[in-house]
Amino acid sequence: MEYSELIFKIIFVIAVFAVSLLIAMYSTYAERKIAAFMQDRIGPDRAGPFGILQPLADGVKMFMKEEIIPSHADKALFILGPSLMMLTACMTGVVIPWGNSLLINGREYILQITDVNIGILYIFAVVSIGVYGIMIGGWASNNKYSLLGAIRASSQMISYELAMGMAIIALVMMTGTLSLREIVLQQHGAHWNVFYQPLGFLIFLVCAFAETNRTPFDLPECETELVGGYHTEYSSMKLGFYLFAEYINMFISSAVIATLYFGGFNMPFVSGLGLSHNTLAILGVVFFFAKIFFFIFLFMWVRWTIPRFRYDQLMNLGWKVMIPLSIVNVLLTGLVLLWRHGLFHF
Amino acid sequence: MQSLTNRSKVVVNKKMSFMEKLYLPEIAKGMMITLKHLFKKKVTIKYPEQKRPVAPVWRGWHVLKRDELGRENCTACGLCAVACPAEAITMTAAERKPGEENLYREEKYASVYEINMLRCIFCGLCEEACPKEAIFLTDRNVPVDLLRDDFIFGKDKLVEGIEPEKRIDVSVRARAHRQIES
Ligand code: SF4
Numbered sequence: 001m002e003y004s005e006l007i008f009k010i011i012f013v014i015a016v017f018a019v020s021l022l023i024a025m026y027s028t029y030a031e032r033k034i035a036a037f038m039q040d041r042i043g044p045d046r047a048g049p050f051g052i053l054q055p056l057a058d059g060v061k062m063f064m065k066e067e068i069i070p071s072h073a074d075k076a077l078f079i080l081g082p083s084l085m086m087l088t089a090c091m092t093g094v095v096i097p098w099g100n101s102l103l104i105n106g107r108e109y110i111l112q113i114t115d116v117n118i119g120i121l122y123i124f125a126v127v128s129i130g131v132y133g134i135m136i137g138g139w140a141s142n143n144k145y146s147l148l149g150a151i152r153a154s155s156q157m158i159s160y161e162l163a164m165g166m167a168i169i170a171l172v173m174m175t176g177t178l179s180l181r182e183i184v185l186q187q188h189g190a191h192w193n194v195f196y197q198p199l200g201f202l203i204f205l206v207c208a209f210a211e212t213n214r215t216p217f218d219l220p221e222c223e224t225e226l227v228g229g230y231h232t233e234y235s236s237m238k239l240g241f242y243l244f245a246e247y248i249n250m251f252i253s254s255a256v257i258a259t260l261y262f263g264g265f266n267m268p269f270v271s272g273l274g275l276s277h278n279t280l281a282i283l284g285v286v287f288f289f290a291k292i293f294f295f296i297f298l299f300m301w302v303r304w305t306i307p308r309f310r311y312d313q314l315m316n317l318g319w320k321v322m323i324p325l326s327i328v329n330v331l332l333t334g335l336v337l338l339w340r341h342g343l344f345h346f
Numbered sequence: 347m348q349s350l351t352n353r354s355k356v357v358v359n360k361k362m363s364f365m366e367k368l369y370l371p372e373i374a375k376g377m378m379i380t381l382k383h384l385f386k387k388k389v390t391i392k393y394p395e396q397k398r399p400v401a402p403v404w405r406g407w408h409v410l411k412r413d414e415l416g417r418e419n420c421t422a423c424g425l426c427a428v429a430c431p432a433e434a435i436t437m438t439a440a441e442r443k444p445g446e447e448n449l450y451r452e453e454k455y456a457s458v459y460e461i462n463m464l465r466c467i468f469c470g471l472c473e474e475a476c477p478k479e480a481i482f483l484t485d486r487n488v489p490v491d492l493l494r495d496d497f498i499f500g501k502d503k504l505v506e507g508i509e510p511e512k513r514i515d516v517s518v519r520a521r522a523h524r525q526i527e528s
């Protein structure tokens with residue numbers, strides 16, 4: 001790798017990191033505003049114009065709070081929990097293709113930190129490690145409610161990861177690659193995967209809600225039953241990390257959904273305009289973020305509309321509906337592929 | 347029973363239809379409702395800047411009145427404290443010294459008069475009990491504060507100023523009282 005490329009990568013890594021944090025920060029603000037608007041209120045409006053400094057105020061508040069580690073808690077694990085959560089949340093952004101590529105001085109710089117050829121698998125692996133953040137935190141708190149929340153989180157994630165994986169398998173069968181960049185490039189123009197995999201998209205979307213612990217699947221932190229769920233014993237910035245990680249996860253999930261099913265940085269109707277490569281790339285990034293913001297909005301919209309599932313309903317939905325559906329989806333995709341390749345003779 | 351609004355619905359425990367069992371159409375319906383609310387007019391009143399209109403006989407922050415000559419009406423009889431259901435009022439009585447006739451109307455006055463605004467329920471019974479028309483509730487809200495001690499209002503916050511422009515008009519409430527009594 002040459003110097004220029006190395007420097008570009010370093011800048012890009014920092015930029016992606018900063019942008020994820022910034023968006024997660026302002027997601028908390030958006031969440032509160034959207035919640036307020038849907039309930040005919042106006043939400044936070046005191047810190048700065050329209051309350052846009054609210055996330056900063058919240059952050060300062062989190063830092064200033066007293067740091068409590070319960071005496072009966074396992075110290076090392078207690079700290080490891082939120083750190084792991086935050087680490088995995090930030091790690092997933094690495095393989096997302098944020099844009100096409102920039103041509104600078106005749107060299108091509110890909111707008112993606114690294115184009116691993118097993119991108120989807122990488123995301124799955126990292127997200128699965130994220131469960132440990134919740135489990136370790138809940139276990140280390142040495143508190144019944146935390147432990148129950150952690151157990152719920154892990155069983156929920158395991159159940160929904162299966163269906164999610166199956167939805168991805170159908171997609172991969174179609175695209176024939178695991179590299180996210182390849183998948184996006186295949187969806188050029190408006191050939192978005194959602195049109196070919198509508199059922200798979202629905203399954204993936206529902207599972208994404210479950211994976212990020214958002215309503216209607218927010219049982220791990222179900223306040224009405226479990227006090228605060230897995231983070232009951234947490235305070236100060238460690239609690240902040242848990243809450244913040246949820247928002248980063250939401251951002252990344254939105255990015256993954258947009259990448260896999262909604263064509264990533266592709267946009268319809270612009271290839272004919274004759275714009276230069278760089279302009280197109282930048283437009284693509286903007287368009288990609290518009291899609292991401294839409295999905296973040298969707299996450300919040302759903303959260304403030306439907307109530308939480310009961311635990312048995314959650315398991316029923318996961319095992320008796322989602323998994324059979326995803327298997328059917330895989331079978332259908334297989335049949336269609338075979339038919340397309342002319343391997344069927346009726 | 348007649349319902350108060352036309353929005354009440356009778357609950358029936360019927361089986362869900364197939365469409366309802368699919369969840370998604372119903373969820374979409376619900377989401378449309380929340381989406382509509384997103385653009386509805388907001389009911390919030392931004393309090394310190396905007397105030398909700400209140401009735402002219404609103405019962406808020408008390409005032410201890412002075413008479414036309416600027417003398418305090420209160421004679422520290424303690425009837426208001428006895429009448430107070432929340433036991434919010436305490437006072438210490440003192441005797442008027444020669445030369446203080448321009449300050450206090452009666453020979454006995456309250457040297458300390460405190461209302462605990464956190465205990466007060468703004469019922470207005472103190473006002474009703476007062477034989478001297480000394481205490482009135484006004485349409486001012488008790489301002490917010492950070493410490494509990496700061497909500498114990500002494501004479502500095504209760505007695506109105508001597509100057510004509512610092513007088514607080516309680517004529518509406520006073521008239522209402524006279525009507526009730528007569
Ligand atoms: S308004 Fe009622 S509660 Fe308040 S001080 Fe007067 S009598 Fe007591």
Ligand code: SF4
Pocket residue numbers: 419420421422423424425426427437472475476477478479480481
């Ligand atoms: S305010 Fe009225 S009732 Fe209360 S002590 Fe003074 S004169 Fe008596």
